[in-house]
Amino acid sequence: MELLSFSNQESHEVLDPGADHGAGRSTGASQLKELQQSRRVQPRYEFLRVADWDFFTAGTGIKSGFLENIGERGCLFRTAEPIEHRRWIRMIVREPVENLLMVLVGRIVRREDKMESWDDRTVTLYRHGVEFIQPLNPVLLERIKRDHTTCVVCGDSHASIPDLTDADAHYCVLCHLRRACHNLMVHDELDEA
Structure with a gap:
């Protein structure tokens, strides 16, 4: 992580709120915010x-x-x-x-x-x-x-639940729950018939 440094003159400088102080100039807080955001971008x-x-x-x-x-x-x-x-x-x-x-x-x-x-x-x-x-x-x-798997239904990259009938198929949590609910509804309809 880069260390942020400021000159002694910058720390005592008084800025006029209405004046343009340069578009390229950034404060330490904004530099720190940029560094924190960039750390979270990686997949x-x-x-x-x-x-x-x-x-x-x-x-x-x-x-x-x-x-x-x-x-x-x-x-x-x-x-x-x-x-x-x-x-x-x-x-x-x-x-x-x-x-x-x-x-x-x-x-x-x-x-x-x-x-x-x-x-x-x-x-x-x-x-x-x-x-x-x-x-x-x-x-x-x-x-x-x-080796990272994607959901066979929606294509989500966080598919971690394997399909027991197909070794190459994986589901995300939401699609797995939808499939389970669908299977329960079909099973209930068969029991009623």
């Missing part, structure tokens, strides 16, 4: 994987979590343990075929308390926003984009 991709993580400085061992919603500069990371704000962590993502997919290093920039169940025995209690210290490798990002 995120649904990428739900189990990841092992640990701290650099503490010898507490490897813990497990879920990496999701990944982009070039960061991701969401779900864990059962809280991680302090601004703490540096290392995440290791493995795949059954290639064994090691990627190693990511980042710092915690946000935390939400949110309980979610992933299977019969795994529950996560916290959702952490992680900012990577280096942008994600472009080759890995292209692979994630290629």
